[in-house]
Amino acid sequence: MNVTVVRPGELGAPELARWRELQHADPSLDNPFLSVEFALALSRLRSYVRVAVIEDDGKVAGFLPFERHAFGIGKPLGSWLTTCHGLISVPGLELSARALLRACGLSVFDFDHMVAGQPTWTPHESAVRPVPLMDLTGGxxxxxxxxxxxxxxxxxxxxxxxxxxxxxxxxxxxxxxxxDPESMRTLTAWKSDQYRRTGRVDRFAQPWIVKLIDEMHACESPSFGGVLTMLYAGDTPVAGHFGLRTHNTLVGWFPAYDPEFARYSPGIMHHLRMAEQAASHGLGQVDMGKGGREYKGWLKNGVIHVSEGRVSRPSATAAVHWMGRAPVNKARNIVVDRPSLYRLADRLLKGFGRVRTTLQPETVEKEPSGVR
Structure with a gap:
């Protein structure tokens, strides 16, 4: 096999068409984070985005979108921002992961949302986890x-x-x-507030992520698009969600609600109404993403699987990277695998968020000159 590494924007029309053909032919690749449109959008905002074009006997057999960081550190496309990674390839493509890393100029490649069961990554999987689905194929x-x-x-x-x-x-x-762009700003404001209250990093504090979301919001084609849904009580927005879709699957990405309405559980209410609309628009499933949120447990009626793992080639960079990441990954897996620890960690993060919010100085608006 021959592997060529390029920027997504350097792909020609035949390669773009082949990417879409391969994705559409394999149900396990039915995820918008694996779509070429997402790779193209991200590459316009991030200089480290690359794609490996894999040819077999003169024909393109697959693509691997990825991020190439300093010292040969490789990450899946979108890394911590997305919920699915993988090879977009012919089914059962036999390709050594280490050989692929060598061709991509990478020393190490960590993944935690890989399409489970792909032959290239299966020998390097350390865990396989379920992803809850709202399966709407029966209506x-x-x-x-x-x-x-x-x-x-x-x-x-x-x-x-x-x-x-x-x-x-x-x-x-x-x-x-x-x-309406204002609806998107309402949703992202709720989400930023949620990140702060729960002790998480506010993703929307990064301008490039805001630009990415806006660009995805504007996308609309039969096979790919951004979907913003807003739940209203009267004329008041109370909950919302922004996700991406293929022709068949809507993937959860940024759900949020107005905390003033928390006692009504508007987030769950929104998910049920969103699923109803998804089905009426011909979508077959809503992918809620892996994670320990209890509401996903009773809203699901199906699952798919993603895997976690690590591939490395012998190098000092890989050794240092492993020493830095292994304890963190082990601790995270222990928490994720034990619901009681997950709930405790969630409570601790929320407590940290409350303290951090309390300690932040209030913004004081200056009065215009001459006003008393």
């Missing part, structure tokens, strides 16, 4: 029947809160594919 009514039968108490509670929210604040409705 929304069949999905709701499943949820009602398997989580009757939770379902009744959500419906009760939905009626109460409507009585208190007005009719409940969901806007699908909201195009």
């Amino acid at each position: 929304f009514d069949a999905y709701i029947d499943h949820i009602r039968a398997n989580s009757p108490k939770n379902f009744k509670t959500v419906r009760y809160k939905e009626r109460k929210l409507a009585r208190d604040h007005g009719e409940i409705r969901l806007e699908w594919c909201a195009s």
Whole structure:
């Protein structure tokens, strides 16, 4: 096999068409983070984005989008920002991971959301984890029947809160594919607030991420697009979500809600209405992403799997990288695999977020000159 490394923007029309052909042909690649449109958008904002073009017998057999950082450190495309990575290739492509790293000029490659079962990465998988799905292939009514039968108490509670929210604040409705930029700013403001309150890093404090989201929001084609959904009570937005879709799958990315309405559980209410609209628009599933959130457990009616692992070639860089990452990864896996520890860690992060918010100095607006 021959491997050529280029920037995504250097791909020609035949390569772009081949990428889409390979992705569409394999159901395991049905994820917008594996779409060529996402790779092109990210490469316009980040100089370290590359794609390996894999040829076999003179024909393109696959693509690997990735990030090449200093000292030969490789990361999947989008790294910590995305929820799916992988080779976009013919099914069962037999290609040594270390040979691929050598061709890409990489010493080490960590992954934690790889499409599970790809032959290149399987020997290097350290864990395989489930990703909860809202499977809508049988229609929304069949999905709701499943949820009602398997989580009757939770379902009744959500419906009760939905009626109460409507009585208190007005009719409940969901806007699908909201195009108003102000709606996006409302959602990202909620999400930034959530990051701070829960002790996480605010992703929207980075301008390039805001630009990426805006560009994805403007994308619309049969096989790829950004979907902004907003839940309203009367004329008041109470919850929302921005994700990406293929022709069949909507992937969860940035869900958030107005904390003033937290007692109504607007996030779960929004997810159910979003799934209903997704089904009515011909989508077959909503990928909620791996993670320990309890609401995903009872909203799901199916799973797929992603893997975690590490590939390295003998080098000083790989050794130093392993020493820095191994303890962190081991600790994280221990927490993720134990629900009680996950809940404790979540509470600690939220406590840290409250303290950090309290200690931040308030912004004082200056009065215009001459005003008393």
